[in-house]
Amino acid sequence: MIRSINTLLVPIPTIRAHKLACTVMNEQVLVLVHIQTEDGYEGWGEATTIGGLSYADESPHSIKTNIDTYFTPLLLKEQPASAAKAMQLLNIHINGNRFAKCAIETALLDIEGKRLNLPISELIGGRVRDRIEVAWTLASGNTATDINEAKQMVAQNRHRIFKLKIGSRPILDDVAHVLAIKQALPNCRITVDVNQAWTELEAMKGISLLQNGGVDLIEQPVSMRNKSALKRLTEHFDVPIMADEVVQDPQNAFQLAADHCADVFAVKINQAGGLKAACLIGQMAHLAGVELYGGTMLEGPIGTAASAHVFSTYPSLRFDTELFGPLLLTEDVLAQPLDYQDFGLNVPTGAGLGIEVDSDKVYHYAKQAAAMLTTSSSLDYASNAYSETV
Numbered sequence: 001m002i003r004s005i006n007t008l009l010v011p012i013p014t015i016r017a018h019k020l021a022c023t024v025m026n027e028q029v030l031v032l033v034h035i036q037t038e039d040g041y042e043g044w045g046e047a048t049t050i051g052g053l054s055y056a057d058e059s060p061h062s063i064k065t066n067i068d069t070y071f072t073p074l075l076l077k078e079q080p081a082s083a084a085k086a087m088q089l090l091n092i093h094i095n096g097n098r099f100a101k102c103a104i105e106t107a108l109l110d111i112e113g114k115r116l117n118l119p120i121s122e123l124i125g126g127r128v129r130d131r132i133e134v135a136w137t138l139a140s141g142n143t144a145t146d147i148n149e150a151k152q153m154v155a156q157n158r159h160r161i162f163k164l165k166i167g168s169r170p171i172l173d174d175v176a177h178v179l180a181i182k183q184a185l186p187n188c189r190i191t192v193d194v195n196q197a198w199t200e201l202e203a204m205k206g207i208s209l210l211q212n213g214g215v216d217l218i219e220q221p222v223s224m225r226n227k228s229a230l231k232r233l234t235e236h237f238d239v240p241i242m243a244d245e246v247v248q249d250p251q252n253a254f255q256l257a258a259d260h261c262a263d264v265f266a267v268k269i270n271q272a273g274g275l276k277a278a279c280l281i282g283q284m285a286h287l288a289g290v291e292l293y294g295g296t297m298l299e300g301p302i303g304t305a306a307s308a309h310v311f312s313t314y315p316s317l318r319f320d321t322e323l324f325g326p327l328l329l330t331e332d333v334l335a336q337p338l339d340y341q342d343f344g345l346n347v348p349t350g351a352g353l354g355i356e357v358d359s360d361k362v363y364h365y366a367k368q369a370a371a372m373l374t375t376s377s378s379l380d381y382a383s384n385a386y387s388e389t390v
């Protein structure tokens with residue numbers, strides 16, 4: 001029996017400004033879900049989004065409000081006997097809200113794994129790999145700083161695959177920035193993420209220059225609403241094109257895979273609507289001949305561990321992952337940090353998520369953040385996220 005569900009907003013500063021086409025992040029707000037059962041088990045889940053409402057249609061505040069107002073009363077009343085039954089119940093009664101569903105499913109699977117003494121990866125299909133390679137995103141906004149950062153990462157055996165965030169500057173400036181980095185790091189794989197910023201015409205020009213410069217992968221160059229443009233670009237260019245924002249729930253991913261709108265899918269557990277949904281997307285993509293990349297919504301360690309369990313089950317992970325979220329944050333919320341080594345992350349092996357959350361720290365941070373919110377209104381919070389982009 002579920003005894004309680006607590007939803008906590010935990011803002012954590014980033015180690016440097018993280019610049020995307022749609023926003024500039026200086027902190028990440030983790031939405032943590034803490035579920036306790038009558039027989040003494042506890043599970044943790046996490047949802048994150050990027051820059052308030054600037055990236056997706058759920059914000060940390062909407063996720064918390066919707067869980068507290070709609071999910072929790074339903075789950076406490078119906079007391080579903082398993083994570084699968086809980087997700088079935090939520091999907092019948094609650095539309096959308098994929099990020100919130102992901103956080104709840106993670107916490108319930110954490111409990112189920114602990115109860116059965118199995119890692120989540122074994123509950124959701126079975127892991128086929130214990131270690132995943134992890135890319136780093138260079139997004140300081142400055143070419144020399146990015147090159148320096150990348151060289152340090154390589155020297156420290158931290159990362160050798162890099163993703164560059166572009167799309168907010170004129171195309172030729174962005175291309176010059178990317179090609180300078182590619183030339184400085186000839187042995188590293190370089191991906192660019194345009195975060196939907198280009199029109200199809202701009203994408204034709206930008207991708208052609210990037211392809212000639214040896215860039216390895218192009219992520220979501222055009223609007224997620226323009227699937228046919230994505231498909232045309234995929235057909236036109238040799239350089240692989242990756243779909244990100246457009247890959248949402250399994251049904252929508254099914255259509256994208258069937259129509260081969262992209263060469264690669266970036267799968268994110270939040271965007272998919274949960275861990276099992278993300279597994280389903282991975283399996284479908286694989287069957288349709290679409291390659292896979294383990295994406296991040298810049299989750300903290302809880303969401304990152306959950307993602308690692310999912311990606312460990314994929315039959316193939318040709319383009320590796322970008323599960324670097326915890327490394328972008330100035331504070332950890334785990335008693336022991338995740339095990340990053342040799343350019344990758346070891347998938348936790350313990351029961352459930354296989355991590356131990358420092359609950360005193362997390363409740364303390366959430367309390368501090370709530371106190372700050374009562375002194376500056378939540379509207380200010382939203383306008384801050386907006387003003388950073390302009």
Ligand SMILES: O=C(O)C[C@H]1C=CC(=O)O1
Pocket residue numbers: 050137139193195244295296297298322
């Ligand atoms: O991929 C995105 O669009 C979002 C996110 C993932 C890595 C990063 O730097 O931003």
Ligand SMILES: [Mn+2]
Pocket residue numbers: 193195219220244245266
């Ligand atoms: Mn992306």
